[in-house]
Amino acid sequence: MVRFLYILCFSLFSFTGAIAQSQFMLHSKKTNEKIKFKLINNLIVFPVEVNGVELSFLLDTGVSKPIIFNILNVSDSLKIKNTETIFLRGLGEGASIEALKSKNNVLKIGDAIKIDQDLYAIYDKALDFTPKLGVPIHGIIGFDILKDFIVEINYSKQFLKLHKPYTFIYKECKTCEIFNLEFHNNKPYMYGMLHNNGKNTPVKLLIDTGGSDALWLFEDEEKGITPGEYYFDDFLGHGLNGSVYGKRSKVDAFSLKHFNLKHVNVAYPNAESIVFNNMMQDRNGSISGNILRRFNLIIDYGRAKITLKRNSNFKKRFSYNKSGIIVEYSGYRFVKTESKDVEIKGKGFDNSVAPSYVASNNFEISLKPAYAIVELREGSPAEEAGLQKGDIILNINGKSTHNFSLQQITQFFHGETGKTIKLAVDRKGVKRTFSFRLANPFNKKT
Template sequence: MQKCIWLTAILCYIVLSSSAQHFVINSARKNVNIPFKLVRNMVVIKLHINDKGPYNFILDTGVGIMIITEPKLVDSIVIPNKRTIKLSGLAEGEDYEALVTAPLDIQIPGVNSEGVGAAILKQDYFNLSGYVGMPIHGLLGYDFFSELAVKINFEDSTITVCKPHDLSKLRKMHKVPISIEEKKPYLETTITYPGGKKIKNKLVIDIGAGHPLSLENLITKNGLPSKFIAANLGVALNGPITGFISRMQEVDIGKYKIKNVITSFPDIDYAKRQFSIQRDGNMGIGILKRFHVIFDYSNSTMYLKSNRFFKNPYEFDMSGMEYFAGGENYQHLIISRVSPGSPAADIGLEKDDEIVSINLKPVSQMGIEEVDGILKSKDERALLLEIYHDKKYDKVILTLKRRI
């Protein structure tokens, strides 16, 4: 999910005092373990701000500064010396407002902030809470990674942080050089396109992007692969980012070769955007979660070791539905889009229909992550759905189909 690429490209320049903004480990501890929850390929951690909370934040290497996406937090925490800025150029004839704060007191168990401020959106443009199915209050990026070594273990959902010189047990991990440019990590990789053509690409390493891989200039330079589907790829301030989904034959990261990778291709209008750092796309958590990952920004290095998820095949949604969690406690699953010609369209499902149950199990007892897993589980699998449509309940059979 490329939920805020356009926003963060501008916000990365709105910095209070870049050299002073970072996090430190409390007292004399050498390392700190922080639990996280992986939901819809989002790494969610809990933190406090100015002694209020806890709040749920998505850890996101694609973000230049801390962003508070939930405007109501302004009423919950005391934020002195904030100023209003205009975000322009993101949509025809429209300006968007955000508040920029003075340094906040941000506490993660065992870790505290020093000089870290935030940008607070005046409107929740992205509905991350509805997408994830739980309250989400913001995004935490570069400031968290800048002076700490950060290890993410996707097998036990634990983040371990330490000072870079205290890193240990690296002999079994593969060292990958990266560059830190305008507060974001980049790597160079070789991608094998359908047909066997190998091309070097410079990619943003973006654990806040739910997809495995996005290539932004492929359509204009090479055209689309022969097999693809149209899709909404994410959300920007002026609406959905449209494009296409296909597969790349292989992605090489150091010694690792990752096969048959689901890949997003933003449409030509998006690809024409000019980035201050020339790049070809981004690598998201769909690839990175197959590794134990250590980020060491201070030494321009990422360490990788394949985990038990490494050989899992890449699958995409087989229903043709996009949906979000709504209502009290996010227990209602509402369809936001149905792809033409998809299995969901074939049985007449429509935008704003509610999915009430799947195979007689209420979705309120499942969570959006479990629903995602079911809807990309097996080609030709038949599911019994209960749907609330036009003020009545219907039962329909949805037969999944591998579309890409």
């Protein structure tokens, strides 16, 4: 299970009103467009061209309109214009954030193009999602692309396929399950079933491709949706309005019709973090990337249905970070690397072979990515070993971190219980080493 979660939903438009607006269009002779994506921490990252500038976006079914982040360095090229100031609310306990609503933008996704797209530009430096994922993230998009196409999401082969709705033909699939969708503020909802402590509980869930957890549930004692005594307190992720904290637990199983997943991770966000996002009385939570990636999807907003087919990820175990460390990309640092010894040969003045010698102590200095500890779970193995927020991790078990992606570094902390982790860190210019063993955060078998 991946630790970063981004739910940035806000509600501004009705479904019927958006349909009347102009649409993404494909060239007349094309019936579909295929776009490759990267799956980073269960999130879909793909290229979107905005006003002629290629950027990296997240596909997020939890947003109504595109949002642009981290644009200070490209704002002139984007030519953001026709703006008005508004304030947005999302997850987190912070205040509303200021954004510029911009009209008449040109968006291009592969060969799909829209020439008068509204978007929201946020210039707040604190809302830079690049460090959280370790790859450039400039924005998010959801409803505007999903309403205009039948969209295949192939998590196993990592591609999107945008189909013209009137040309798409459903193939017979005996191993698929089809679910009806409900919409609220342009966001899709589906039903699933929790199985826990001998009780079966139906739940209505937001489909959230912009979240990297498995399930988020809102505590409801009357319906029996609680972590009980089997949980630990933790950082859950970043929302539009700040960090989100809550409880982490598991349920015995979670099913989507005949698809049954066992020992599924569940996060229960603190009530303060979701007060502006839990406006539907019958909504019980969200189903997110760590479940969705176990299927290949066909999303059909026009017919209000979604088709699920299990893929090669289906049987992968759900796991938790057993170190207590949350790491983010933290810019670059200078790294000194030794180069190979060089043997130098020469000739004497009489053309005879002169003695050779070896030039040693050669080295190179280069800029390499730095990774910092930004969250540390209280009482975790890493905290008890003496690690602190702000420590720059230099190597893990003798391997330099600059040779790894952020996602690979995170996976070190999801290893088997009892595995020893040795970290060398830079703490305010002083190199220090620490050692601890990965521990089950529940202190019992799951």
